[in-house]
Amino acid sequence: MQPGAARTSAAPDAPLGATVASAVDAWRAAHPGANVVLERADDVPVSLPHSEVEAALSVLLDNALHATEKAKSNEPIVVSLSESGEGASMSVVDGGTGVPADLIHRLGEPFFTTKEPGEGMGLGLYLVRSLVEDAGGSLEIVSHAPRGTRVSLHLKRAEGA
Numbered sequence: 366m367q368p369g370a371a372r373t374s375a376a377p378d379a380p381l382g383a384t385v386a387s388a389v390d391a392w393r394a395a396h397p398g399a400n401v402v403l404e405r406a407d408d409v410p411v412s413l414p415h416s417e418v419e420a421a422l423s424v425l426l427d428n429a430l431h432a433t434e435k436a437k438s439n440e441p442i443v444v445s446l447s448e449s450g451e452g453a454s455m456s457v458v459d460g461g462t463g464v465p466a467d468l469i470h471r472l473g474e475p476f477f478t479t480k481e482p483g484e485g486m487g488l489g490l491y492l493v494r495s496l497v498e499d500a501g502g503s504l505e506i507v508s509h510a511p512r513g514t515r516v517s518l519h520l521k522r523a524e525g526a
Contacts, residue, residue: 432461
């Protein structure tokens, strides 16, 4: 994942739904105790290369697991993929305590983290935001405090699709 790198909007090499499903399966294999539910919709060709979709999803799942475990929640992490007018939206919803309203606008800044010292450097979400914005998309974070946060990546449809 390299923010700022040149991107092409060529047709994807695999359907987005299959890419997300594969990424969730790989992440589950590395986190066998995690409870993740995948909700899929129609496949949409997007402007973000699939390897970068997988990397971004891994960061979001890691953050969701951390938040859910810290809250001692039994709620599943829910990954959903839906088609939108301009492309697709991929969301990850956790069972954590939510993000305080006074901090939510800072998420995605470099080196800003809500984690305890030693638990994170504050670069994962920054890299995801940069990656998605460089591809013409956007990152949206909605806190449902006191229970849960939804992080959504809004991805542009690939040109010519």
